Amino acid sequence: MQRFRVVRWLLLVVGVAxxxxxxxxxxxxxVIAIQFEPQLAVEQGRLVEEIVQASESxxxxxxxxxxxxxxxxxxxxxxxxxxxxxGEAIHQLKALSPSVDQQDMLALSLDLSGAISFDRSQFAxxxxxxQEAADIYDVLSGTEAKDHFRQNLVNQARALQSNGQFxxxxxxxxxxxxxxNSSCEAVxxxxxxxxxxxxxxxxxxxxxxxxxxxxxxxxIDVHTRLNLGDVLRKGGYxxxxxxxxxxxxxxxxxxxxxxxxxxxxxxxxxVRSQGDSQRAQAAASLGIQFSANFCPSLNNIKQSGDWPxxxxxxxxxxxxxxxxxxxxxxxxxxxxxxxxxxxxxxxGLDKKTIFMHSLTPAQLSNPRLQESLLSYAQLxxxxxxxVRDAGNPKSPKATPLASWxxxxxxxxxxxxxxxxxxxxxxxxxxxxxxxxxxxxYLGEFKEFExxxxxSANLARKSELEQSPLLIAARGLTQQALEHxxxxxxxxxxxxxxxxxxxxxxxxxxxxFKALDYYQSAYAALQSLRNNLVAFNQxxxxxxxxxxxxxxxxxxxxxxxxxxxxxxxxxxxLKEARDVIETLQLAELENFFxxxxxxxxxxxxxxxxxxxxxxxxxxxxxxxxTILELPxxxxxxxxxxHFGKDSTFENVQSFEAGVNDLIEKVSLGDASFSDLxxxxxxxxxxxxxxxxxxxxxxxxxxxxxxxxxxxxxxLPPAVLFDGQHFLIESYAIVVSPGLQxxxxxxxxxxxxxxxxxxxxxxxxxxxxxxxSNAVAEINDIHTILSDSGHQVYPLVNExxxxxxxxxxxxxxxxxxxxxxxxxRFSSNPDNTYILDWSDKISTKSLEQLLRxxxxxxxxxxxxxxxxxxxxxxxxxxxxxxxxxxxIRAGSKSTIASLWKVADYATAEFMRQLxxxxxxxxxxxxxxxxxxxxVAFYQQGFNETEDEEGEIYDNPYYWSAFTLVGNWL
Numbered sequence: 033m034q035r036f037r038v039v040r041w042l043l044l045v046v047g048v049a050x051x052x053x054x055x056x057x058x059x060x061x062x063v064i065a066i067q068f069e070p071q072l073a074v075e076q077g078r079l080v081e082e083i084v085q086a087s088e089s090x091x092x093x094x095x096x097x098x099x100x101x102x103x104x105x106x107x108x109x110x111x112x113x114x115x116x117x118x119g120e121a122i123h124q125l126k127a128l129s130p131s132v133d134q135q136d137m138l139a140l141s142l143d144l145s146g147a148i149s150f151d152r153s154q155f156a157x158x159x160x161x162x163q164e165a166a167d168i169y170d171v172l173s174g175t176e177a178k179d180h181f182r183q184n185l186v187n188q189a190r191a192l193q194s195n196g197q198f199x200x201x202x203x204x205x206x207x208x209x210x211x212x213n214s215s216c217e218a219v220x221x222x223x224x225x226x227x228x229x230x231x232x233x234x235x236x237x238x239x240x241x242x243x244x245x246x247x248x249x250x251x252i253d254v255h256t257r258l259n260l261g262d263v264l265r266k267g268g269y270x271x272x273x274x275x276x277x278x279x280x281x282x283x284x285x286x287x288x289x290x291x292x293x294x295x296x297x298x299x300x301x302x303v304r305s306q307g308d309s310q311r312a313q314a315a316a317s318l319g320i321q322f323s324a325n326f327c328p329s330l331n332n333i334k335q336s337g338d339w340p341x342x343x344x345x346x347x348x349x350x351x352x353x354x355x356x357x358x359x360x361x362x363x364x365x366x367x368x369x370x371x372x373x374x375x376x377x378x379x380g381l382d383k384k385t386i387f388m389h390s391l392t393p394a395q396l397s398n399p400r401l402q403e404s405l406l407s408y409a410q411l412x413x414x415x416x417x418x419v420r421d422a423g424n425p426k427s428p429k430a431t432p433l434a435s436w437x438x439x440x441x442x443x444x445x446x447x448x449x450x451x452x453x454x455x456x457x458x459x460x461x462x463x464x465x466x467x468x469x470x471x472x473y474l475g476e477f478k479e480f481e482x483x484x485x486x487s488a489n490l491a492r493k494s495e496l497e498q499s500p501l502l503i504a505a506r507g508l509t510q511q512a513l514e515h516x517x518x519x520x521x522x523x524x525x526x527x528x529x530x531x532x533x534x535x536x537x538x539x540x541x542x543x544f545k546a547l548d549y550y551q552s553a554y555a556a557l558q559s560l561r562n563n564l565v566a567f568n569q570x571x572x573x574x575x576x577x578x579x580x581x582x583x584x585x586x587x588x589x590x591x592x593x594x595x596x597x598x599x600x601x602x603x604x605l606k607e608a609r610d611v612i613e614t615l616q617l618a619e620l621e622n623f624f625x626x627x628x629x630x631x632x633x634x635x636x637x638x639x640x641x642x643x644x645x646x647x648x649x650x651x652x653x654x655x656x657t658i659l660e661l662p663x664x665x666x667x668x669x670x671x672x673h674f675g676k677d678s679t680f681e682n683v684q685s686f687e688a689g690v691n692d693l694i695e696k697v698s699l700g701d702a703s704f705s706d707l708x709x710x711x712x713x714x715x716x717x718x719x720x721x722x723x724x725x726x727x728x729x730x731x732x733x734x735x736x737x738x739x740x741x742x743x744x745x746l747p748p749a750v751l752f753d754g755q756h757f758l759i760e761s762y763a764i765v766v767s768p769g770l771q772x773x774x775x776x777x778x779x780x781x782x783x784x785x786x787x788x789x790x791x792x793x794x795x796x797x798x799x800x801x802x803s804n805a806v807a808e809i810n811d812i813h814t815i816l817s818d819s820g821h822q823v824y825p826l827v828n829e830x831x832x833x834x835x836x837x838x839x840x841x842x843x844x845x846x847x848x849x850x851x852x853x854x855r856f857s858s859n860p861d862n863t864y865i866l867d868w869s870d871k872i873s874t875k876s877l878e879q880l881l882r883x884x885x886x887x888x889x890x891x892x893x894x895x896x897x898x899x900x901x902x903x904x905x906x907x908x909x910x911x912x913x914x915x916x917x918i919r920a921g922s923k924s925t926i927a928s929l930w931k932v933a934d935y936a937t938a939e940f941m942r943q944l945x946x947x948x949x950x951x952x953x954x955x956x957x958x959x960x961x962x963x964x965v966a967f968y969q970q971g972f973n974e975t976e977d978e979e980g981e982i983y984d985n986p987y988y989w990s991a992f993t994l995v996g997n998w999l
Contacts, residue, residue, distance in 0.1 A: 033242060035519050038395045042493065043050060043896050048098075050265075054503075055810055060716075061427065062492075068868075070496060074789070076763050080452070088157060088218075091124050091127060091128055092124075092125075092128060092134075092137075095121045095124040095125045095128075095137070095141075096121075096125055096137075098117050098118070098120045098121035098123045099117075099118065099137075099140075099141055099144070101117045102114045102115075102117035102118035102121060102144060102148070103144060103964050105117060106144070106147070106148055109397050109399070109460060109461055110149055110460060110461070111151060111399075111460075111461040111462045111463070112460075112461070112462035113143070113804060113972070114148050115148050115149070115152070115462070118148060118278060121141050122138065122141050122142065123490065123714050125137060125138045125141060125334075126138065130277070130865040132172070133172075135168050135172060135831060136168075136172065136177075138165075138168060139168040139169055139172070139180065140165075141707050142161045142162070142168070143161075143162065143165050143180075143187070144166050145161040146159075146161035146162040146165065146187060146191070147187075149723050150187075150190065151160060151399040151400075151461070151463070152461065152462050152463045152464070152465075153194075153463050153464065153465035153466065155191045155192075155194045156191075156195060156347060158191045159188060159191040159192060159195070162184055162187045162188045162191060163188060165180075165184055166181055166184040166185065166188065169181035169184060173239040178251060182252045183252050183985035184209050184253070185204050185205065185207055185208050185253050186205070186208065186252065186256055186258075186259055186371060188201075188203040188204050189202075189204040189205045189259050189263070190259060190525040191576050192204060193259070193262070193263055193266070193438045193588065196521075198216070198263055198266055198947035199215065199216065199267075199268055201263050201833070202215060202216035202219075202260065202263045202264070202267070202646065203215060204613055205256050205259055205260045205263065205483065206219070206327035206926075207261070208252070208253070208579050209242045209243060209246075209253070209256060209257075209399070209507070209831075210258075211238070211239060211241055211242050211243075214235075214239060214247075214267055216263060216264055216267050217267075217269070218235065218236075219239055219243065219260075219264065219272055219385050220264065220267075220269035220271070220272040221236065221268070222235075222236035222237075222239040222270040223239075223240070223243075223244070223271065223275050223276075224271055224272065226240050226244065227271065227275065228478050230768060238678075241846060243276060244275070245643045247279060247282055248280060248283040249283075252293075253283075253293060253598050254283060254703065257277075257279075257775045258277070258291075258294060258295060258298060259261060259682070260276055261273045261274075261276045261277040261298050261302070262278065262298055262301075262404065263468060264276060265298075265301060265302045265305050265397065266305075268305075268309060270302060270305065270306045272310075273579050274302055275301065277295060277298050277299050278299070280295050281295055281304055288609070289357075290362075291363075291365035293353060293356070293357050293361070293364075294363060294440045296349070296352075296353050296363075297353055297363055297366060298351060299349065299365055300346050300367065300370070301346075301351050301370070302351035302421055303342055303346040303349060304342065304343065304346035304370070304374065305339075306339075306342045306796070307338075307339040307341075307342030307343040307346060309339075310338060310339035310342065310859075311339040311343075312575065312576070312859065313857075313858060313860075313861070313862075313901040314339060314859070315576050315577075315666060316575075316576060316858040316859070316908050316911070318576075319687065319741055319908065320580075320584065320586070320650060320740075320741040320742075321576045321577060321580050321581055322584050322585070322651070322652050323581050323584075324494040324528075324577060324578065324581040324582070325577040325581075326410070326411075326413075326414075326476070326577070326578070327377070327410075327413070327414035327417045327418070329378075330511055330730060332847070341372055343377075343378050344378070346370075346374060347371055347374050347375055347378070349368075350368070350370045350371035350872035351371050352368045354367040354371060355520065357947045360392070360395075361966075362398070362400060363397060365401065365404060366401075366404045368760055369404050369408045371480040371806050372411055373407060373410075373411050373414070374409065374896065375708040376415065376418060377414075377416055380418060380420055381415075381418045381419065389959075390992040391405070391408075391450075394451050396454070396457060397457050397461075399461060399463070402457070402463065402466045402913070403457065403466075405450065405454055405467070406451070406454065406469055406470075406473065408451045409448060409454070410447075410473070411441050411682060412444070412446045412447035412478060413443070413444065413448065413473075413476075413480065413667055415443045416440050416441075416443035416444040416447065416480075417480070417559070419436050419439045419443060420436065420484050421439050423435070423436025423437070423440070424438065424501060426866055430939070435912060437712065440484065441481075444480070444481060447473075447477060448474060448477055449903050451470050451473045451953055452470075452474070453475075454466060454469075454470045455470035455471065455474075459471065464515045464516075464518065465515075465522070466515075467515040468512045468516045468517075468519070468522045468526070469512070469516035470512075471509070471511040471512035471515060471527065472509060472512035472525060472526050473524070474508045474633065475504075475505045475506075475508035475509035475511075475512060475526070475529060475533070475694040476505075476506045476509075477502045478502070478505035478508065479501075479502075479505045479529065479532065479536070480501055481501055482501040482536065483536070484504065485501075485832070488690050497529075501864060502533060502536055502537070502674055505533045506533055506534075507531065509526050509529050509530045509533060510530070512529075513527065513530070517770060520556045520557070520559040522558050523552075523553075523740070524553050524554075524556035524557040524558040524560065524582070525554045525648045527549050527550075527553035527556060527561060528549070528550065528553040528582050528585075530546075530549045530685060531546040531547075531549035531550040531553060531585070532546075532585070534546035534549060535589075537637060542795070544590065547590070548590055550582075550585065550586040550660065551581060551586070551607075552609065553586070554583070554586050555584060557579070557951075574937065575619075575622045577617075579618065579622075579739045581616065583611055583612075583614070583615040583618070584615075584651070586611055586838070587608045587612060587649060587651065587860075588651045588652070588653075590605075590607050590608040590611070591602040591604065591605075591608055591651065591654075591656050591669075592670070598610055599669070600656075600669055602666055602667065602670075605658060605667045605669055606667060608649060608656075608658065609647050609660070609667065610770045612647055612649055612738065612740060612769075613738065613769035613770065614769075614772060616738065616768040616769045616772075616914075617716075617768070617769055617772065619911060620768060620772075620902075620914060620915060620918065621909075626677070627662065636660060636736070636770070637662035637663050637664075639775045639777070639923070640662075640734065640998075640999065641662045641663065641730075641751070642662070642730075642731055642732055642733040643662065643732070643733065643734040643735070643736055643952070643998070644659055644660065644661055644662065644726055644729060644732055644734070644736070644866070645659070645660040645736045645738060645770065646658075646659055646660075646719070646722075646735055646737050646738070647659075647660075648718050648719075648740055648743055648971050649740050650683065650686075650740045650741045650742075650743070651672060653683075654671050654672060654673045654674060654684055655671070655672045655674075655686065655717060656669055656670070656671045657669065657670055657671075657672070657718055657719060657721070657722050658727055659722055659726070659727075661725065662729060663730075663731045664729070668722065668725045670721035670722050671722070672717050672718075674686060675941075679713055679716065680717065683687070686717065686742075687741070687742045689710070689713055689714060690742045690743060690745075690746055691708055691712055691742060693707075693710045693713075693714055693746060693750070694745055694746050694878075695746075696710055697711075697750050697986050697987055697990060698929070698930040698991070699733060699985065699987070700985055700988070702892055702986030704985075706778070707750075707752075709750045711750055711751055711757075712753070712754055713751035714746070714751060714754055715752055715758070717722040718743070718751070719753075719758075720753070721750065722755070722857075724759075732762065733762065733763055733955075734762060734763045734764075734765060734955070734957050734958075734998055735748065735758070735762045735763070735764055736765045736766075736767055736998065737764065737765065737766050737767070738766075738767050738768070738769055738770070739766060740974070744766075744908070744910045744911075745902060745910055745929070746767065747764070747766075747929055747990045747991065747993050748764050749764045749964060749986075749989075749990045749993075750986045750990040757968065757986070758971075758992075759961055759965060759968070759990070760965055760968070761963050762843065762959070762961070763955065763958045763960065763961040763998065764961065764993075764994070765994050765995070765996075766993055766994070766995055766997040767913040767995065768918075768995075772867075772914075772918060772996075773833060773996055773997055774891070774923045774939075774996070774997055775997060776923070776997070777999050778893065778955075778956070778999050779893070780981065781846065782821050782822065782891075783816060783822070783846055783847040783848070783893070783894075784822045784823075784824075784843055784844055784845050784846055785821060785822065785823050785845070785846075785847035785848070785942045786824045786836070786839050786840070786845050786847070786848050786849070787809045787812055787813055787823060787824070787825045787826070787849045787851075788809075788827070788831045788835075788836065788848075788849070788850050788851070788852070788867070789802070789804060789805040789806060789809045789827060789828075789831060789849075789850065789851030789852050790810065790824070790827070790828050790831050790851075790866075790867070790868050791803055791804075791806050791828065792803045793828070793831070793852070793866060793867070793868045793869065794868065794869055795866040795868060795869050795870055795871065796853060796866060797865060799853050799866075800850065800931075800934075802851065802853070802899055802934050803934055804830065804934045804935050804937070804938040805852065805934070805938075806851075806897070807825055807896065807938055808851045808937065808938040809825055809827055809849075809851055810825075811938065811941070811942045811945075811947050812849060812941060812942070813944070814823055815945045815946060815949055816945065816949065818949075819949040819950075821847075821949070822843075823958060824839045824843065824845075828868060829868055830868075831867050831868045832868050832869060833865050833867060833870065833872060833876065836867075836872075836880050840880055840881060840945070844890040845881070845892065846890050846891065846892055846893045846894075847892070847893060847894045847895075847896075848881060848894075848895050848896070848920070848922070849895075849896040849898070849941075850895075850896070850897050850898070850899075851898050851899060851941075852866050852867065852897055852899055853865075853866045853900075853931075854866065854897050854899060854900040854901075854916075854927070855900065855901060855902075855912075856901070856902045856910060856911075856912030856913045856927075856929075857902070857906055857909055857910050857911075857912045857914070858876055858906050858908035858909055858911045858912065859912075860873070860875075860912070860915065861873075862912075863912035863915060863916060865877065865897065872949075874912075874915050874916050874920075875919070876918045877916065877919060877920050878919040878920060881895075881921055881922070883921045889922060891922075892921050892923065893921035893922070893923055893924065893958065894923070894925075894926070895916075895917065895924070895925045895926075895927075896921065896925075896926045896927070896941070896944075897916070897927040897928070898923070898926045898927075898928065898937050898940075898941050899927070899928065899930065899931060899932075899934075899937060900913070900927045900931070901930045901931040902929050903928065903931070913925070913927055913929070913993070913995060914995060917995045917996055922996065923996055923997040924956050924994060924995070924996045924997045924998070925994070925995045925996055926944070926956070926960060926993070926994050926995075927992070927993060927998065928991040928993070929991045929993055930987075930991050930994075932987070932988055932991050933983075933988065936983045936988045940963060940967065940984075940988070940992065943963045943966065944959060944960065944963050947959035947960075947962055947963060955998055955999050956994060956997070956998055956999065957994050957998035957999075960992060960994050963989070964989040964990065964991075964992065967983055967988055967989040968984050968986070969984070969991055970984075
């Protein structure tokens, strides 16, 4: 009996070892530890002991039977049965008396349970099982137990990563290379510093020693670093990911062909992700995206950055992997699908890339390929879209209708057939996540087909013939929702899809039925915002195509009115306001790939009864301006419709009008009459109908604009009502949302100010010299010092990152003024301040100013950037301005939206600080307003510069904008 049991056990281990790194020999010792003490024994005691032994022996045998059966079901792809069987085995093993062998087999069973759960996409359950197994391995002795513990950490990291917990996954993997209490961010900083040849801090030196100087020594170490490279990539730490993966090829032993392929694929994915990141930032500059686009076209994205170069390199890498490993291998199939998807996105329809492969039954049922197979189906669907777009009758190169329609339906049918196979496979395997995706994709294909046939105006397709497509789309999407469970990531996609499908019904039946689904989709998306990076990569990098349109469509529905209604319902107005604020926050978090600090949102009247918040909301059909008035619970709104009888025929002409005004005011070469005329058109459309409501609200001193779309690049101060600029009547503030505003009142404290600037720094390169920057710093120094404030100047060569670090480390700075070139962009990599020798990124600025002493007790009250400009042509450039303000931890930020003449800027800043110091009782917004009005009305104190210029033009004063707290 003893020998038979051990043989069965060893046979079991051979099967289970396929799931793990390295096999292990199990002990041939008795699995029942008999404790025999003859001096105490009596006959009755021996009988009881024998009964217990026999009972436990039978339970152990039964547990082994269950484990063998579970492993066999798992290998056959019947994950539901495997899960039930391994659960029974674990239950029986836990009922046995603890022993080394019982614990050893229990850990092995938990490992198998985790693998089964993982392949069913039950990542939380897999993590629990693997963590429980790790606890057992941690107390078992011997090299084998240690190796199983190390491999278990890799498994845990995979589960954490699949569950969107990237930081925890990284920390888990770093434990395997003796870097406990470290993080991916720390690893990235150390590797970048090392590769740049900089001085390493002690903790950075340890990281480099463990990861770079010591190469992988065994297969577990290889898998640890391979997964670490993937986590670094998904966190946006591309340079560190590349270094870890490139070094991984140089191991102390020969890698298997499969492992070599996985490393090459990880390197190709990292290159692609670099392109994805840059392409996403370039796409963000295009402005509002109103509708979802599941096959992003790259044709209209400007060639900023090097995303095409990264994509072409990735295409070559994927092709090389495919040619080396062939279609039949996992690595080869994944590489080909990635290659074909990227080729289509980058270069459009190409006869050479239309060639499709047949999939084998083994590939179709492989749980490790299901995600790639869904990507393959999406590729086929995108080919159908490319065929449709090429056959568009409006296209100058349109193909004959019948020709493109046949090819369109052929690709869509191929995609449908593949997804139906995926659904059938996962019904057997019990993977509810892939079932949900499968049904969701099938529903989207029906929606897509309906929209395509409708837009093509095919006469032979009657409404009755098309309606089954909508019925099928609704039914499939409902099935996707039923299999989504509690997954917010899945639910938001299918709830949104259901809302879109319902809107395709006749208008009188669609809008308000769809609204419920949009509301639920928005709520699910909100629950994901806590970890935006947890989105799969396509959603993270396609925020503009896959996330923003949900907000836009939902707001559009909320602001629609039924025929019998004269105004929008209050609950809908308030929800629309909140959604727009949330969208602004989501954009910033996507901009940083990180969470923003938020504050409890209050009514403005709670802390400033003389302020009004204005939300201009742009939709495809109209612009609705919402007002939040003091001492009034109800919101006020006015809608301005686009149309042939309107000032602006459509949203595009409105955006063109705003951009025309921005160009006129920022270049400073337009006549007053031209500028006022262009400004009045925008004012009439945005604010004119609401002006009476503002004036009836009592003593209003400040207008806070939470602007939308193209309006974010326009300083509201320059809006002209036909007689006066808006700044003449009100102080103006811009905000990305009140939940991002620290509304604490200005403290009665002296400033401790850091003043930094340079006139002609080496970092300026081809940029203009700021000949008055040092004079600006000196004037402000004098004004602040004379008023009893502490000042720490850093001028020219002293203005370096190390100089800033020294000052902020020793003092509680609450005012920071930078008189140097700075740039705002929708791309964080192109948002920076120039010091004497280098760029200070938003991240570096955050580390500098948030790392100062006593930040909580003495926060940064005011950040001033006097020589900034926004990126030309970037419709979301002010995202960078808001980002700088938030990252720096400043309650208030004053910055210029374009570079103003150097001498005028110096004078403007001198007057601003005179207002701030001589009239401490006024708000920062009022101080800024007084200087702007003085420039406009008095023509720069009626003085002229050496060229005889009068500084009353809005070019000189409207560029300066206050973001954040205005008190």
